[in-house]
Amino acid sequence: MIETLEENDEGIYETTGYKKVNAITSIEESENHVETDIKAIEDFYNINGNYMRTEIIHSKFNGSSITQAEDSEERRAEIQEPSTILIPDESMEHFDSEDMTKEVEDKVEEHVLSFMDLL
Numbered sequence: 809m810i811e812t813l814e815e816n817d818e819g820i821y822e823t824t825g826y827k828k829v830n831a832i833t834s835i836e837e838s839e840n841h842v843e844t845d846i847k848a849i850e851d852f853y854n855i856n857g858n859y860m861r862t863e864i865i866h867s868k869f870n871g872s873s874i875t876q877a878e879d880s881e882e883r884r885a886e887i888q889e890p891s892t893i894l895i896p897d898e899s900m901e902h903f904d905s906e907d908m909t910k911e912v913e914d915k916v917e918e919h920v921l922s923f924m925d926l927l
Contacts, residue, residue, distance in 0.1 A: 809895060812852065825854040828892040832920050844869045847920050851890045862887045864923045883927040893919050 809828055813821040831848035846867045852860045867882040894908075894916060908916070 823855065825852065825860070827852045828890075828895045830892045830894070830916050830920050832917050840872060840874045842869070842871050847924055849891050849920055849923055851892045859890050862889060862891045864891075864926050866924060866927050885926045887926070891923065 809826055811823050812825045812827055814824045815821050828851040829848055831846060834845040836843045844867075846865065848863075848865045848867075850863045850865065852862070854860055864885045864887065865882065867880070869878070869880045871878045894912060
């Protein structure tokens, strides 16, 4: 769970709600190169906890420190149905993804990958 923020007229960021996220993040890094691949499902809620929308995202980035070349690609789709799994509403502030078992990680990975066909 992550708070969502928006900048107001005075330049101060205010909490506008939160989002629940299921994601698969892959980072490959060497001395001269970095490559990232993020596949995610994000359910957005307003400050009162009311569901607003879901975004399906696939983002890729490649960068070279030798050539200074960067390449990125992002695809997004929006749906109107909460789609994250395994994040309990009643105890979100106590949920820690580091406590997930391998079995649960595999279940989340399979779930996220099943949404990538929407992009």
